[in-house]
Amino acid sequence: MMRNDPIKHVFIWPAVLVVLAISIFPLIYSLTTSFLSYRLIPPIPPRVVWLGNYVTLLQEPRFWNALFTTTLIALIAVGLQYAIGFGIALALNARVPGERLFRVALLLPMLLAPVAVALVARMIFNPTMGPLNQFLSKFGLVNLPFLTNGHWALACIIAVEVWQWTPFIILMMLAGLQTLPEDVYEAAELENASAWQQFWGITFPMMLPISAAVVFIRLIESYKIMDTVFVMTGGGPGVDTETLTLFAYQEGFKKFNLGYTSALSFLFLIAITIIGVTYLALLRPHLEKRR
Amino acid sequence: MSGQGLTGLSPWSRRLVAVGVLLWCLVTVFPLYWVVVTAFKTPPGVVGGPTYLPFIDFTPTLQPFIDLYQGIRGEFFRTFLNSTIVGLSAAAIATAIGAMAAYALVRFEFKVRLGAGLVFFLLALGGYLLFNATFGLTRPQALLLAFPIALIVAVVANRLPLPGPILGNEDILFWFVSQRMFPPIVTAFALYLLYSEIGRLGFQLIDSFVGLTLCYVAFSLPIVVWLMRDFFEAIPIEVEEAAMVDNVPSWRIFIGIVVPMSMNGLLATFMITLAFVWNEFLFALFLTNSRWQTLPILVAGQNSQRGDEWWAISAAALVAIVPMMIMAALLSRMMRSGLLLGAIK
Numbered sequence: 360m361m362r363n364d365p366i367k368h369v370f371i372w373p374a375v376l377v378v379l380a381i382s383i384f385p386l387i388y389s390l391t392t393s394f395l396s397y398r399l400i401p402p403i404p405p406r407v408v409w410l411g412n413y414v415t416l417l418q419e420p421r422f423w424n425a426l427f428t429t430t431l432i433a434l435i436a437v438g439l440q441y442a443i444g445f446g447i448a449l450a451l452n453a454r455v456p457g458e459r460l461f462r463v464a465l466l467l468p469m470l471l472a473p474v475a476v477a478l479v480a481r482m483i484f485n486p487t488m489g490p491l492n493q494f495l496s497k498f499g500l501v502n503l504p505f506l507t508n509g510h511w512a513l514a515c516i517i518a519v520e521v522w523q524w525t526p527f528i529i530l531m532m533l534a535g536l537q538t539l540p541e542d543v544y545e546a547a548e549l550e551n552a553s554a555w556q557q558f559w560g561i562t563f564p565m566m567l568p569i570s571a572a573v574v575f576i577r578l579i580e581s582y583k584i585m586d587t588v589f590v591m592t593g594g595g596p597g598v599d600t601e602t603l604t605l606f607a608y609q610e611g612f613k614k615f616n617l618g619y620t621s622a623l624s625f626l627f628l629i630a631i632t633i634i635g636v637t638y639l640a641l642l643r644p645h646l647e648k649r650r
Numbered sequence: 651m652s653g654q655g656l657t658g659l660s661p662w663s664r665r666l667v668a669v670g671v672l673l674w675c676l677v678t679v680f681p682l683y684w685v686v687v688t689a690f691k692t693p694p695g696v697v698g699g700p701t702y703l704p705f706i707d708f709t710p711t712l713q714p715f716i717d718l719y720q721g722i723r724g725e726f727f728r729t730f731l732n733s734t735i736v737g738l739s740a741a742a743i744a745t746a747i748g749a750m751a752a753y754a755l756v757r758f759e760f761k762v763r764l765g766a767g768l769v770f771f772l773l774a775l776g777g778y779l780l781f782n783a784t785f786g787l788t789r790p791q792a793l794l795l796a797f798p799i800a801l802i803v804a805v806v807a808n809r810l811p812l813p814g815p816i817l818g819n820e821d822i823l824f825w826f827v828s829q830r831m832f833p834p835i836v837t838a839f840a841l842y843l844l845y846s847e848i849g850r851l852g853f854q855l856i857d858s859f860v861g862l863t864l865c866y867v868a869f870s871l872p873i874v875v876w877l878m879r880d881f882f883e884a885i886p887i888e889v890e891e892a893a894m895v896d897n898v899p900s901w902r903i904f905i906g907i908v909v910p911m912s913m914n915g916l917l918a919t920f921m922i923t924l925a926f927v928w929n930e931f932l933f934a935l936f937l938t939n940s941r942w943q944t945l946p947i948l949v950a951g952q953n954s955q956r957g958d959e960w961w962a963i964s965a966a967a968l969v970a971i972v973p974m975m976i977m978a979a980l981l982s983r984m985m986r987s988g989l990l991l992g993a994i995k
Contacts, residue, residue, distance in 0.1 A: 363759055364900050366901055367754045369750075369901070370753060371751045371758075371822075373750065374747045374750065374875065375751070377867055377868045378829055378868050378872070379801075381837065381864065381869070382829050382832065383771070384836075385840030385841050387774055387778055388778075388793065389836060389842045390775075391775075391778070391779065392843075420904055443674065443850035447670075447674055453667075465982065466978040466982050467682065468678060470977060471975075472928065472945070472970045472971065472974070473929065473931065474949050474950045475947040475967040475968075476681075478964075478967045479681050480681070482685075482712045482960055482963065489700065490702075493700045522681070526678075546911075577828075582833070583833055585835070585931070586932070588993070589950065597676045603835075604834075604835045607836065608935075611739065611839050611934075612839075612842075612936065621839070621963045624835050624836040624839060627836065628836055631831065631833055635831060635953045
């Protein structure tokens with residue numbers, strides 16, 4: 360039941376005002392700046408270049424490299440998170456022995472500062488003094504270039520992302536699993552369906568809506584990745600692990616190339632919108648069929 | 651809630667699954683154990699290669715923490731205080747006004763014309779360009795002037811029979827939540843410029859409590875509104891209806907009945923928001939430089955300042971991590987009582 364009372368405006372306006380001020384304000388500001396050629400150092404008076412910044416950016420290989428790197432990290436990390444997270448949620452839901460112990464550790468990684476996690480990761484991935492090197496050297500793999508080789512560094516960043524955010528997927532999937540109706544499984548038992556068939560026939564389709572939502576959230580969040588990379592590799596070696604946010608930070612905060620950076624962040628916004636809309640459009644037929 | 655999905659498995663596969671879970675548990679816990687242990691090491695305990703067991707492998711010491719407290723390696727004490735103050739106030743404000751908005755979206759009906767929204771955006775954009783280019787106002791002045799004008803005109807326009815669809819509560823909620831999709835770099839960079847130009851007008855927002863807190867409140871509101879809406883929807887409406895029959899005003903229903911009934915939800919939301927703000931890096935990187943620097947910035951800086959002084963790095967990381975570990979313990983206790991399950995549908 361909905362009421363109508365003038366006081367509703369008192370309730371909603373503070374939040375609306377703050378969000379409007381902090382999100383629409385900068386949006387307008389950087390949208391208009393993105394059409395200017397405008398630097399602070401050296402100070403050049405703003406000059407209108409219309410789409411000039413965008414054209415330069417689209418021809419810049421570093422931009423495409425950053426976009427590719429970010430996409431790679433996001434897709435692989437979220438894929439792994441989903442696979443591991445769903446598996447562990449299933450196991451926890453089935454009351455696997457030792458489940459109690461695990462629940463405490465469950466929440467931890469996702470509540471920790473990514474910056475601190477990245478610092479710890481740097482120690483663990485240290486090629487000479489790190490524990491991972493010690494472990495691997497027992498298998499004859501000594502002094503691997505974890506953070507100094509482009510491919511290895513990318514893999515390490517993905518590993519840290521998986522470590523930190525799989526708990527989020529476990530948490531959400533576990534909550535979803537606990538809402539599934541029992542009687543469907545009882546019927547499946549009577550039909551002698553194997554665990555494998557039960558999973559693909561019942562659990563997976565019924566979990567599809569929540570899976571879609573969880574993967575969507577993680578995908579969007581992963582595209583924003585910056586702190587982990589900033590501390591672990593700083594985008595290096597070279598620009599091998601530079602993500603979009605880091606690229607924008609370098610251009611904007613190190614070179615103070617304002618127009619260019621604004622255009623870059625708008626391209627980023629457009630890219631993320633395209634990815635989000637495509638994802639939802641791809642998934643929509645599957646979701647509606649089940650309802 | 652019983653053993654679904656795995657009922658058909660043989661005892662052997664069950665054991666295999668248990669091993670898998672245990673393995674992941676080890677992977678999760680090992681880095682945490684490592685950082686705790688390393689923080690108590692002396693320099694020789696680090697350089698000599700990885701060691702794991704205190705008193706057996708190496709002699710533990712409290713020296714890294716004493717160094718931290720004395721501020722030999724950056725002002726940890728004040729930074730910790732900054733993080734605490736900003737985190738608590740931003741989380742409290744965001745939870746308060748976010749809960750109010752969520753309640754309004756659950757219980758009251760809103761109608762916004764898409765046309766009015768468009769009017770707002772076009773007027774804000776056009777007004778800004780006009781004031782800046784034609785009247786020669788500075789950019790923040792132009793924005794500050796265009797914003798209220800656009801807002802007032804849009805509110806008036808909402809009452810006119812404009813063509814186009816009418817948006818309801820669901821759409822307003824979607825607008826709130828969609829703010830989370832925004833790459834924060836767009837906001838952070840523009841806010842930095844805006845803040846520094848406002849600073850030139852005499853009101854300092856960069857590296858200030860107000861500037862940072864305001865930005866964190868806005869940044870947390872979408873998630874607060876989203877979480878709190880589900881908590882409020884779970885509250886039975888009959889109690890509120892009974893109060894309305896007695897002519898209790900809406901704000902007293904909210905404060906006297908709804909808030910106490912959803913205390914757990916408010917607490918959980920507050921803690922989640924606090925965790926977000928505590929760990930946030932990008933906005934703090936842009937908007938602070940010395941006085942109001944927060945922990946993530948200082949911790950990130952440890953990296954470049956000293957290469958292999960792992961004991962110091964670990965102690966620094968621990969300072970940022972431990973408060974959140976305590977919170978994880980509290981949250982997981984709330985989770986066990988099935989509290990957070992309501993938030994996900």
